[in-house]
Amino acid sequence: MYIYHLIHFIYTFLVVFISNIASSQISSILLDANTEQPIPYVNIFVEHELIGTTSDINGKFDLQIENSKVVVFSAIGYEIKKIFSDSISQFTILNPSITELSEVIITAKKETKKLKIGKFKKSKINLYFNCGQTPWIIERYFPYKKEYEKTTFLNKIRISTNSNLDEAKFNLRLYSKDQNNKPGENLYNKNIIGTAKKGNKITGVDLSELNIQFPKDGFFIVIEWLLIESNMYTLDIERKSDRGASKWVSYEPAIGTVPSDTNKNSWQFNQGHWSKIKKNTETSLKKHKNKYSLLAIELILTN
Missing domain, CATH: 2.60.120 (Jelly Rolls)
Incomplete structure (x- = not known):
C-alpha cells in the first residue's frame, strides 16, 4: 500500500511539474526604445496560432502560452518584433519605424464642400x-x-x-x-x-x-x-x-x-x-x- 501511494505521489508530481513547464503565463511591459515610455494598444499574437492579446493603456500584457512559441508584436509607428516566449522578460522594447515623409504644404482649409x-x-x-x-x-x-x-x-x-x-x-x-x-x-x-x-x-x-x-x-x-x-x-x-x-x-x-x-x-x-x-x-x-x-x-x- 505504501509503495502504491509513493508511486501515485511521484506520478502526480511529474504531471504537475511537466504541466507547469509546458504552460506558463508571461507578463511584460512594452516600452519605446527611444523614449522608454509604455506603448499602449499593441497587437500581440502567437505566430501561426489563434492566441493573442493587446497591451493595456500602460503597455502591460499577460499571455498564456504552452511551450516556447514565437510571439509577434505589431503596433502603428513601430517595427514588427518577433521573439520566443521564453525569452520575454519584464520589459519588451519596440523600435520606432523610420518613415520618410515627403514635403507637406500647410494651407488654410475652407470646408465648404x-x-x-x-x-x-x-x-x-x-x-x-x-x-x-x-x-x-x-x-x-x-x-x-x-x-x-x-x-x-x-x-x-x-x-x-x-x-x-x-x-x-x-x-x-x-x-x-x-x-x-x-x-x-x-x-x-x-x-x-x-x-x-x-x-x-x-x-x-x-x-x-x-x-x-x-x-x-x-x-x-x-x-x-x-x-x-x-x-x-x-x-x-x-x-x-x-x-x-x-x-x-x-x-x-x-x-x-x-x-x-x-x-x-x-x-x-x-x-x-x-x-x-x-x-x-x-x-x-x-x-x-x-x-x-x-x-x-x-x-x-x-x-
Whole structure:
C-alpha cells in the first residue's frame, strides 16, 4: 500500500511539474526604445496560432502560452518584433519605424464642400463582426473615384457598432494599397482610437485635424479590436447537456456589415497574414445568404 501511494505521489508530481513547464503565463511591459515610455494598444499574437492579446493603456500584457512559441508584436509607428516566449522578460522594447515623409504644404482649409460615400442605414444592419478571445483585424478598401477631386480630404469616419459595454475602445488604421492590392504602408503613423457607446450606434471618428488626402490608388480603413480588460464582456450560458453554466467571452464592440456580391474590397488579418473574407453560407439572414460581409463604414470627404 505504501509503495502504491509513493508511486501515485511521484506520478502526480511529474504531471504537475511537466504541466507547469509546458504552460506558463508571461507578463511584460512594452516600452519605446527611444523614449522608454509604455506603448499602449499593441497587437500581440502567437505566430501561426489563434492566441493573442493587446497591451493595456500602460503597455502591460499577460499571455498564456504552452511551450516556447514565437510571439509577434505589431503596433502603428513601430517595427514588427518577433521573439520566443521564453525569452520575454519584464520589459519588451519596440523600435520606432523610420518613415520618410515627403514635403507637406500647410494651407488654410475652407470646408465648404462635403461628400458622403459608403452610405448605409443603421436600421438595416443586422449582421456583425465579433471578436472572441482571438485578436484579428478586419478592413474595407475604398477605391478612388474622379468625383472625389473637389473633396479629397478625409473628414470623418462613421462606423456601425453594437456594444454590450459603454465606452468600448477600438483602433483604426489607415493603409495605402501595395502592388498585390493588399494593405501596404500606414497613411498615419499613430493609433486612431474610436470609442463605441453601449447599444446599436453609429460611432464617429474625427479625422479633420490629420490633413490626410484620399490616395489616388485608394486606401484601406482597418478596424483592430483591443483585447483589454475594459473591453471584455462575459456572459453565462446555461447548457442542457450538463450541469451548471459555461462562460462566453467577447471583446467589444461588434462591427456592423452590409452584404456584398464580391469580397474584392474586404480583407482580414489573422495569424500573421492577410486573406479575403469568406462567403456567408450558413447565415439565416436572407439578404446575407451567399454574400460577403463588407464593413458598414461611411466616409465623409471635404475640401
